[in-house]
Amino acid sequence: MIPVNEPLLKGNEKKYLNECIDTGWISSEGAFIQRFEQGMANYTGRKYAVSVTNGTAALEMAIVALGIGLGDEVIMPSFTIISCGQAVVKAGATPVLIDSDYYNFNMQVEEIEAKITPKTKAIMVVHIYGLPVDMNPILQLAKKYDLKIIEDAAEMHGQTYNGKMCGSFGDISIFSFYPNKHITTGEGGMVLMDDEKLYEKCKSLRNLGFSADSHKRFIHEELGWNLRMTNLQAALGVAQLEKIDEFVEKKRWIGEMYQELLEDIEVINLPIKQKSFAENIYWVFAITLEDNYKKDARQMMQELGAKGIGTRPFFYPMHQQPIFNKMGLFIDEVYPNATKLYERGFYIPSGLALTEQQIREVSNIMHEVI
Known part of the structure; x- marks a missing residue:
């Protein structure tokens, strides 16, 4: 059998994993977490990155971090993985669908404006299979109607749009690191952004809503998730990003x-x-x-x-x-x-x-x- 996908693990993966084991840093604490986050932020030209357990978790956290919820609408393609629609529905919001171009697989950008209503809060852009969505018209619509852009770049590691990295266009952008992606951590994901408040919000949501103030560690003002990536996964990610x-x-x-x-x-x-x-x-x-x-x-x-x-x-x-x-x-x-x-x-x-x-x-x- 020739498998549909097999990852390539021929860089520093073993070296970095052994370093985690030798030092005992195998949980969500450890130097590779920050190295991987900073590496992805630098690579995509973003200010901040927050690693999480998988791409689905990244989408769900992104929706909540942007304050999207009951009564809100998010425009997105019908042709995509269920994670995208699921993230919107779980937040209590409503997905509003757009058809896709049959030959490049991406959402028909020209159909978006007609679907915008007073309830629309965001456009979820999903780059599908190999070519990016045409971003310029979407950026113009977002500015015109004061909408947020959620950029699902799960499949676009290393892809660019007009020379600018995919993963750099959203108010919040996400990646997946499943084994079929260009960069894999086995399971894993990441959210990226330029807004510091959004960054702090995502860090808190990832970690059960813990406060950044160590004196209030077990005092919670909001509910979050345990979405922490392990140092072992991040070590794989660092090695993969090098290649x-x-x-x-x-x-x-x-x-x-x-x-x-x-x-x-x-x-x-x-x-x-x-x-x-x-x-x-x-x-x-x-x-x-x-x-x-x-x-x-x-x-x-x-x-x-x-x-x-x-x-x-x-x-x-x-x-x-x-x-x-x-x-x-x-x-x-x-x-x-x-x-x-x-x-x-x-x-x-x-x-x-x-x-x-x-x-x-x-x-x-x-x-x-x-």
């Missing part, structure tokens, strides 16, 4: 190889190589099937799996999620591109550990199955 430029180069090499090897298959759409504002980073190599091709994504994935090729389906749209429909959300709402992307889309092996031989094997079997 980020190499990882980005490797991902683009994988993408370019697939583009060349698969371009003769007429019944599939390959990822867009670049937009005017960004070159594809190929977080995953995402494929959609042409309408006239008789098989759907599920059939293709099953046949590829039988021949030893790992795949993953595209996101199931927010407006079709059973749990949200049971809550009375998105009833009779239609977002055709989001629906079609799930039905016709899947991605093939593209992890950082992938070899040229494996890429060619995937290509051969793709041709055979199609």
Whole structure:
């Protein structure tokens, strides 16, 4: 089996983990926490960063930190992972959905303004699969209507928009460090911001609402979570961040190889190589099937799996999620591109550990199955 993803752990990961063990700093205290946070802040051009347990936790904390709650609306794409909608709903707010472009997978920016109401408090931007969302129009809308921007850059480690790092555009931005991301800590996430008050708020929320005043340590003015990343995870993150430029180069090499090897298959759409504002980073190599091709994504994935090729389906749209429909959300709402992307889309092996031989094997079997 060629897995859909396998992380690359060939830097200082063992060295830094051994340092944690040798010194006894294995919990959420320890030097690697600050090193990782400062490293990510510096890399993305942000003033502050707060590490957390995972990307979902980062989103949920971001929503609460911005004061978004009951009666508020957050505009977001239908085509994304459930973590995005879940974070809004758990805070008591209402997700307002936007369809996505079928070929670059990102939310249709031109549809956002029509969905803005007096209840709108934020736009959640989610960069999907490899290309960033076109940010300039969104930044203009946020300024015009006094809205917050929550930037989900979970899949965009090392990507830029007009030369500026993804993760630097939101009032609050988040990353995930799950093993399929360019930088992994096993499980982990981070929130980044430039506002000091928001930074202090997130630090408190991450740590059960503890006060920064040590004399009031066990006196709580608000409820938070225990979302603390461990020093062990941060040690992995520091080692991974040291290799980020190499990882980005490797991902683009994988993408370019697939583009060349698969371009003769007429019944599939390959990822867009670049937009005017960004070159594809190929977080995953995402494929959609042409309408006239008789098989759907599920059939293709099953046949590829039988021949030893790992795949993953595209996101199931927010407006079709059973749990949200049971809550009375998105009833009779239609977002055709989001629906079609799930039905016709899947991605093939593209992890950082992938070899040229494996890429060619995937290509051969793709041709055979199609």
